Amino acid sequence: NAGVTQTPKFQVLKTGQSMTLQCAQDMNHNSMYWYRQDPGMGLRLIYYSASEGTTDKGEVPNGYNVSRLNKREFSLRLESAAPSQTSVYFCASSVGTSEQFFGPGTRLTVL
Amino acid sequence: AQSVTQLDSQVPVFEEAPVELRCNYSSSVSVYLFWYVQYPNQGLQLLLKYLSGSTLVKGINGFEAEFNKSQTSFHLRKPSVHISDTAEYFCAVRTLEAAGNKLTFGGGTRVLVKP
Numbered sequence: 355n356a357g358v359t360q361t362p363k364f365q366v367l368k369t370g371q372s373m374t375l376q377c378a379q380d381m382n383h384n385s386m387y388w389y390r391q392d393p394g395m396g397l398r399l400i401y402y403s404a405s406e407g408t409t410d411k412g413e414v415p416n417g418y419n420v421s422r423l424n425k426r427e428f429s430l431r432l433e434s435a436a437p438s439q440t441s442v443y444f445c446a447s448s449v450g451t452s453e454q455f456f457g458p459g460t461r462l463t464v465l
Numbered sequence: 466a467q468s469v470t471q472l473d474s475q476v477p478v479f480e481e482a483p484v485e486l487r488c489n490y491s492s493s494v495s496v497y498l499f500w501y502v503q504y505p506n507q508g509l510q511l512l513l514k515y516l517s518g519s520t521l522v523k524g525i526n527g528f529e530a531e532f533n534k535s536q537t538s539f540h541l542r543k544p545s546v547h548i549s550d551t552a553e554y555f556c557a558v559r560t561l562e563a564a565g566n567k568l569t570f571g572g573g574t575r576v577l578v579k580p
Contacts, residue, residue: 358508385566387567394474394572394573395572396469396471396555396570396571396572396573397509397555397568397570398570399567399568402567404566412567444508444509446509448566450566452566453499453511453514454566454568455511456501456508456509456510457508458507458508459507459508
């Protein structure tokens with residue numbers, strides 16, 4: 355099992371450009387999450403999907419959209435990137451009350 | 466809303482010495498508690514978790530944590546650290562009523578193990 359995979363690993367964007375971060379899990383988990391990690395702030399939840407077909411806002415959703423394409427895949431889209439969105443983005447998945455399993459992250463720089 | 470405070474942003478420690486990382490949370494309802502470790506340029510891995518039962522929880526790599534409900538704390542300890550324990554450690558909390566298994570994370574504690 356690959357667990358949680360994310361693409362790309364690194365990305366540099368110019369202000370105003372758009373991009374989609376991809377996430378997939380092969381553990382048959384119901385719930386999936388997108389976080390951003392900034393120094394000294396831990397991980398903050400952007401959006402989550404409790405089950406296929408549902409998505410909800412987390413703590414910091416502004417400037418982002420998500421799509422739960424199917425049970426395996428959960429993508430995060432930046433429509434018009436801003437320097438404040440420079441961060442490391444993590445996708446995670448879980449089932450029931452179990453712990454969350456994390457992907458390796460995407461390091462995004464917006465110039 | 467709950468919050469999680471990790472009181473130390475950085476902890477330098479010598480190899481084979483003990484280490485304690487402090488975590489306090491604010492919640493008026495029952496919680497699940499987690500400690501994750503992040504090695505450089507990697508994702509987060511679960512060290513241990515408290516869901517119910519014994520308040521002393523043992524995890525991987527010799528780590529353990531104790532849940533103290535009255536002090537709303539979940540401190541992480543290791544009696545003897547190795548160079549390979551150099552990493553960032555995150556405490557996380559989930560309230561039992563939180564929809565979708567949402568976690569709230571602390572700001573992280575960087576542990577630097579010196580030879």
